[in-house]
Amino acid sequence: MTAGRLVLASAAPSPLWFATRAAGTVALVLLTAVVALGVVVAGRHEPRSVTRFEIGALHRNLSLLTLVFLAVHIVTAIADTFVHLGWLIAVVPFSAGYRTLWLGLGTIAFDVLLAVAATSAIRLRLGRRRWKAVHWLAYGAWPVALLHAAGTGTDIRTRWQLGLYAVCLAVVLVACWWRIARAGPGAVVVRLGLVAATVVVPVAVSLFVAAGPLQAGWSHRAGAPAVGVRPQAGQESTGQSGTVQGGTVQGGTVQGGTE
Template sequence: MTGTIQLAAGPSPLWYATRAGGTVALLLLTATVVLGIAVSGQYAPRRIARFEISTLHRNLSLLSLSFLALHIVTAIADTFVHLTWLDALLPFASSYRTLWLGLGTLAFDLLLAILATSAIRLRMGLRRWKAVHWLAYACWPLAVFHGAGTGTDTKLSLQLVLYVGCLAAVVAAVWWRLYRAGPGHRAARLWGGLATLAVPLLLAVFLAGGPLKPGWAQRAAGPAPAVALGSADPAGSVVRTEGTL
């Protein structure tokens, strides 16, 4: 391996901002999905009008995009890993952790498509808009696996609890929606429930065989040129190795 070694007193503030922005964006996206399921199920509490839930759903989606933008901008600005705007917009274009960064990019692109079509919903028609809006349900598992595969905090107990909480909230919301669908479409309800269970099961298997095992950072990085790897010593200093693996 050829390259240079840089010693730093600690991680860059941009590194912390990237992690925090990604975590908050995942929480907000989870809340957005759960509320979206509630709205589609005609849920309306007695003290809250249904249009207020729809407004909250829309505002949460915009807020999640804001923190996602923070996550992306700080990741690009931080020189620890050399990422470009093309990496943020074109899925699987990055040579660093191609698969896991690509999943996050794909989720971001889907969210942009939802945002763009929502702005012209009246022109494109409700049926077409709803078809595109279903992409939101694909964004969420992509974001979860992106965070688990790429995030440096995946091994932390608090982060694992966060993943479990997000999964439990979405699964409970989907099952509630299927229950309210009524006695018809039994086969669709069964397959919908099983598909919902597949996400947490796949994530559990993935975590056990990947991020929770030693050496995941090196395996996830892949054969990328100019990879930056960081390891912290007990004093909190960071040793950065940049070069060709």
Template sequence: MGGMTDQVLWYTTRAAGAVSLLLLSGVVVLGLLARLRVEGRGWPRFLSAALHRDLALIALVFLTLHVVTAVVDPFTHLGVVSATVPFGSYYRTFWLGLGTISLELMIAVAVTSLLRHRIGPRVWRAVHWLAYGAWPMAVVHSIGTGSDAMSVWMLAIDVVCIITVGAATVWRVFAAPRDPLAAERRIAAMRAGAGVAR
């Protein structure tokens, strides 16, 4: 490939990675806040759920673009195996390995979300918790990979994502309902919805 094409691939890879990180951060924030019922009269819960789902799908599109352009970029020499087998690349092995694991966890979350009505809420929720592991790995992958990872603009994106998700996490932890029976009612509702007997 020519130099111009290589540059386009490099910029596309970085831009798609940055956009997917921003979108995934938004998805995590919406997921964290969804349990708090922060919706008001003008913002119903189904709208938050739809936004969460749609942002996740758009993030996966950008993530796919990020991976595909990284694989075909001749600079990295990744190949499909290196992009799909964690720590299988000679190029920035650790950092790419984290990105690969994060990608695979996000794929698992997406697939189980599509199959949610077939696999049941308990399995879906268990797999969905993987997003909380995938997101920090994606952030660390972002910080450790790429020749511009320490540039001001990329660090700013990383910091914004970390602060936003961190703030949502703190809010989720400290703004959780103080009703001691709320958890028991949720479990009972889940059991009733899944047809599970006590």
């Protein structure tokens, strides 16, 4: 029993894991605010107490802050030795051997946001039409980031995390409905696109979460590999090659995963 407790303790989440989850969650909340604000601003809504310039400045600052937290999220994930990810996954989608699909979606969202930030820095040279075409990709990055968070995170089954994702989804939906209500009579394409998005995205996300992350064993089905358990300091190796796959000790191995 003592050896089992020591092995379980060694498999417990590290401070870097908590930092990764916290930074990722904050980044998703900020990205949600950026997308919702962008949708509202696109509707030419301007509060009486705030100028359009101030709204634009808030939008840009929130976007930069999102990238900062995304950088922290990526650096801490790579630095965590639970799984050796490598720096390539930060920019090349689906290059990780650990939860390839879900980490790949996060990489896609990050690459899109980097492209938006880079083109915004040269907006005057690029031209408004080209910049706007790239900028629209940011709206597509949000549902991809949401799927990444739901598919990769191991805490989605907690009420507070699931509730946070639901709030993020609701905020963007309200912003889209606002945009639909204020769209001009000639903006048929915008109306149809937003109506379709407000139906397809919530349904797709809800079905995925219900059938995937909320079900038992999702951590393994998502692509969590076996990870070697190293002996604790002061312990002698027993010659057994233990693996971290969950939460119960069986025959010198830990079954079920904490990450």
